[in-house]
Amino acid sequence: MSDPDAAPQHTPPPAPAGPAAPAVGRRTHPLTGLLQGVLWAFAGVASLTGSLLGDGWGNVPTWVALLVAVVGGLALGEAAGFLQWYFTRYVIDTAEVRVERGILTKTSRRMPFERIQSVDIAEPLLARAFGLAELRIDMAGGDDAGTTLRFLTLEEARATRRLLLDRAHGREHDASVRHDVQGDLVAEASPAQVLLGTLVSLDFVIAVLGGVGLLVASLVAGQVVVFLGGVVAVGTWLIQIVGQRVIRQWGFTLHRTPDGLRIERGLLSRTSQTIPFARVQGVAVHEPFVWRRLGWSRLDVDVAGYAKAGGDDATATSSTLLPIADREVTARVLETLVPGAFSAEPDVQAPSRAWPVDPVAWRFRRVGSNEQGFTAREGWVERRTSVVPHHKVQSVEVRQGPLGRRLGLATVEIHTPDGPVDADGKNLDAETARSVALAELDLARTARRGA
Amino acid sequence: MSDDLFRPVGPPWQRVSPALTKALRILCVLPLLLLAVVLAVLGVLLPVPSVVSWVLLGAAAATVLGAAWTWSWADRSRRAVGYAEQEDDLIVSSGVMFRRLVAVPYGRMQFVDVSADPLERWLGIATVTLHTASTETAAEIPGLPAEEATRLRNRLTELGESRGSGV
Structure with a gap:
């Protein structure tokens, strides 16, 4: 958080060492420079090759240009990697983690323990080959709150995570406990199930139908070459969709640990991510059309600080808690995360006069709440149920546009931190929307006091 | 009915300063009026066929109407806060x-x-x-x-x- 007044109740005691203090602390693993350098070297080689071959470089023969590009790219990348590693140090003291970076411009990021939201370990493929891992520390708020320590040995990363989580939860840290607490296995998803789920998921089916349609069209038009090219393109694309999901969720396990739920997944790059129970802001259950009939669902969670993570990277922090699971497993995980909140069927429905603004979807909208949480359900093709525990509600909104005014409709929204959970009751009867919102305010107040 | 929907829950609404009306008018109406003047001047002075200059003048008139509407909207908008x-x-x-x-x-x-x-x-x-x-x-x-x-x-x-x- 940029503003120190932002959350005064969290302000840590003034730390003894200012930014001017000498940068003592530990460096990350020495191979970091090399590995980071390799990654940058690829970029360097590529861009140098492009510029040298593209514009030509006077009358220099091509092979010289290539050689210069490769050697230069490698040298630049490795040098940058080494310098970055050399000038990066981290300190873990009694109150915070501090990461000092920078060659000319020194930056020092401090993360007070009580602000740490989660600590994850990722093993990108290249690092994993050397037994290294990166440690990701997430804090609430701010666009780039938190930091990534790259790279530590896996053992060291695990030990550091345990230390940070112990401190973050205000527990005594016992360094003699060697291993990460593994916890009880709550759920796992086999690659076969993920594969099957992907094959019957709607976007995949649409992609297949679209691809086949295009191919048939090209065949009818007598464009055999286009057809053959199309087969290759569509085929690769589909394999890519399936491959990405299956590889990413390979060997998915969900454990319950004292700190929260721990997700481990990935075939090539492994990710180990912990979601603390108390940080879960809301839960969304997705049930695509075919999955629903098979009793499968996907579970996503809202965790403060995860929204901006995302990214296409296979190890990126993910808000998916269960990529695919049976009803019973989903219910068990939900019961762990939002006890009691999910049992109630939402009972407030959108009125039929909402059809002009909401032709099909109005039939499937429901909101409702019980003592524990607020539930909103919508969608026919893909049913989505969002659950927000009352004590996590951020704010409540009622809104109405000109059409809604004419039809006597209004939308109620329960705000949660950015993420997959979207607890909205769209186009409800106006007075009902208002009373739902006011009731939610009361329930949230009571829940906050109890918490 | 709609006002009923947005009635305050407890104590009555506290309204904001009329200066907001002024601010909104300066921000929204002034540029529209300037645009209308420019359009009108172009319509009168440019050596173009009369159809084009009538179109320009028409646009200027429409902009003036828009400005008038915005003028009254500014106050309603302020009152809605x-x-x-x-x-x-x-x-x-x-x-x-x-x-x-x-x-x-x-x-x-x-x-x-x-x-x-x-x-x-x-x-x-x-x-x-x-x-x-x-x-x-x-x-x-x-x-x-x-x-x-x-x-x-x-x-x-x-x-x-x-x-x-x-x-």
Whole structure:
């Protein structure tokens, strides 16, 4: 958080060492420079090759240009990697983690323990080959709150995570406990199930139908070459969709640990991510059309600080808690995360006069709440149920546009931190929307006091 | 009926300064009038076929009408802004066509911003924005007199501290 007044109740005691203090602390693993350098070297080689071959470089023969590009790219990348590693140090003291970076411009990021939201370990493929891992520390708020320590040995990363989580939860840290607490296995998803789920998921089916349609069209038009090219393109694309999901969720396990739920997944790059129970802001259950009939669902969670993570990277922090699971497993995980909140069927429905603004979807909208949480359900093709525990509600909104005014409709929204959970009751009867919102305010107040 | 929907829950709405009307008019009406003048001048002076100059003059007239509508909208928009400090939540309402009511529990506020651009400063008003951990909250109270903005900020920060319940 940029503003120190932002959350005064969290302000840590003034730390003894200012930014001017000498940068003592530990460096990350020495191979970091090399590995980071390799990654940058690829970029360097590529861009140098492009510029040298593209514009030509006077009358220099091509092979010289290539050689210069490769050697230069490698040298630049490795040098940058080494310098970055050399000038990066981290300190873990009694109150915070501090990461000092920078060659000319020194930056020092401090993360007070009580602000740490989660600590994850990722093993990108290249690092994993050397037994290294990166440690990701997430804090609430701010666009780039938190930091990534790259790279530590896996053992060291695990030990550091345990230390940070112990401190973050205000527990005594016992360094003699060697291993990460593994916890009880709550759920796992086999690659076969993920594969099957992907094959019957709607976007995949649409992609297949679209691809086949295009191919048939090209065949009818007598464009055999286009057809053959199309087969290759569509085929690769589909394999890519399936491959990405299956590889990413390979060997998915969900454990319950004292700190929260721990997700481990990935075939090539492994990710180990912990979601603390108390940080879960809301839960969304997705049930695509075919999955629903098979009793499968996907579970996503809202965790403060995860929204901006995302990214296409296979190890990126993910808000998916269960990529695919049976009803019973989903219910068990939900019961762990939002006890009691999910049992109630939402009972407030959108009125039929909402059809002009909401032709099909109005039939499937429901909101409702019980003592524990607020539930909103919508969608026919893909049913989505969002659950927000009352004590996590951020704010409540009622809104109405000109059409809604004419039809006597209004939308109620329960705000949660950015993420997959979207607890909205769209186009409800106006007075009902208002009373739902006011009731939610009361329930949230009571829940906050109890918490 | 619709006003009923957005009636305050407890204490009556506190309204904002009429200076907001002025600010909105300066921001929205003035450029429209300038545009109308430019269009009219072009329509009269440019050596183009008469059809084109009539079109330009027509556009100028339409812009003037738009400016007139905006003039009255500015005041309605200002009147639509209201806030109420309840025991546990701050309620903010705004919007003429698209009405919106947001209730923010004091304990959920992460921070409160007071901002004033040069125009607002000249008119002696400021905008207070409330932030929670959710960006959807986006609760903004424009057109508060400067002292009231400061008072509200201090009050909200104080309440946030005493009732804060973390994220």
